[in-house]
Amino acid sequence: MTTADPQKTTAVAEKDPAGGPAPEDTGPLVELRGAGKSYGNIRALHGVDLAVHPGRVTCVLGDNGAGKSTLIKIISGLHQHTEGEVLVDGTPVRFNTPREALAKGIATVYQDLATVPLMPxxxxxxxxxxxxxxxxxxxxxxxxxxxxxxxxxxxxxxxxxxxxxxPLGTLSGGQRQSVAIARAVYFGARVLILDEPTAALGVKQSGVVLKYIAAARERGLGVIFITHNPHHAYLVGDHFSVLRLGTLELSAARSEVSLEQLTNHMAGGAELDALKHELERAGGVDVEALPGAPDAGEPAGTPSEGTA
Structure with a gap:
């Protein structure tokens, strides 16, 4: 493993050359307490609590317009929060630029990867x-x-x-994502934010990316995995936060929620249940064949479909 290089723009965190187990969790690397963001009269995010621990994958799920992009921008330093607190290593911070967040070890890999396809x-x-x-x-x-x-x-x-x-453009989508992840780790990331890394990938290439998300976790990084796909999230996630219309609808550890319950929250189970009753009154629809909200007595923590 290479040592820290003076050419780097940020300090490189210590790495385990063996890729061993995550270090002992002494508290969250990044924490949001009642964080929110308003753009004039528009409240994009409100009252969000989130904790990112070393060696754990925190999955943030939500539909379009749920507030995922705003959350990324606050943590990465692109936008400042207008309510609540953002803490890094237990200390309140207010980033003015993404470079300030990067100096604290917070790196973001966006969907476009910020790469040049024709370069090696x-x-x-x-x-x-x-x-x-x-x-x-x-x-x-x-x-x-x-x-x-x-x-x-x-x-x-x-x-x-x-x-x-x-050229980087000759690699598969999963390989390009993996190169971007490795680059962020090398340049000192302690918290890695992945913005929909599997959104445009097929099943096999999505599996490649999920494999390297698990590898980043094993190296002790705190990972924030932004995704629309509850199945991908459940394969690698340790904690799940579901955003809906800018607020936190669900915050649960893996042992507290099943894949079916997570999918139901992601799909807006309450609204789907209400729609089912509306269709029942309208007639002409076999509502019994439609999926409904899971039973309230269903035990949480059903076995996962796979492990990272």
Whole structure:
């Protein structure tokens, strides 16, 4: 494993070269207490409580317009919260820029990945933070060291590429997401925010991304997994938060909620149940064949469909 490099723009957290178990949880890395955001008279987010612990995956689910993007922007430093508190390592913070959040170890991997498809994999790995050598003012890129470091870091995450010279755009969607995750880990991320990483991927490539989310958790990172898909969330998640119209509808640990209950909350079970009664009164619809809300007495924590 490589050591911290002075070329990096942020401090690199200590890493376990063996990729061993997550460190002992001494408290949340990032915590939101009653956090909210208003844009003039529009309240996009209100009263959200969220805790991100090391070595755990916190899944944030919700439909379009639920407030997921606003939540990402607050934690990543793009927007400031207008109510409540945001704490990092137990200390209240108010980020003015994403760079301030990155300096605290909070990295965000967006859907577009902020990469250049026509550039080689190793160039994308160091994009904006290139290693250089030689005296100023004639310093030049240290290509050999960047290639060597990129290969080592990708392998440490379990990503083996035959040719780092190939354009990033020739990789599959899952591989590109994995490279972005490995890059964030290398440059010191302690909290990794993943914005819908499986949204545009097929089943197999989604599995690749979920594998590396689990790998990031095993390295002790706190992961915030933003997704529309409760099945993907339940495969790797340790805690689930469901947003609805800017408020927190559900906050539960894995042992407290089943996949069926999570799916029901995600789909708006109360509204679907009300619609079922409306259709029943309208007639002409076999409402008995429609799915309803789960029974209130259903035990939580049914076995998962798989493990990370």
């Amino acid at each position: 994999v190793w160039r994308n790995f160091f994009l904006g933070s290139e290693m250089t050598k030689g005296p100023w003012p004639v310093r030049r890129l240290d290509i050999a060291r960047m290639k060597r470091t990129a290969d080592e870091e990708l392998r440490n995450m379990g990503i083996v590429l035959d040719d780092l010279e190939q």
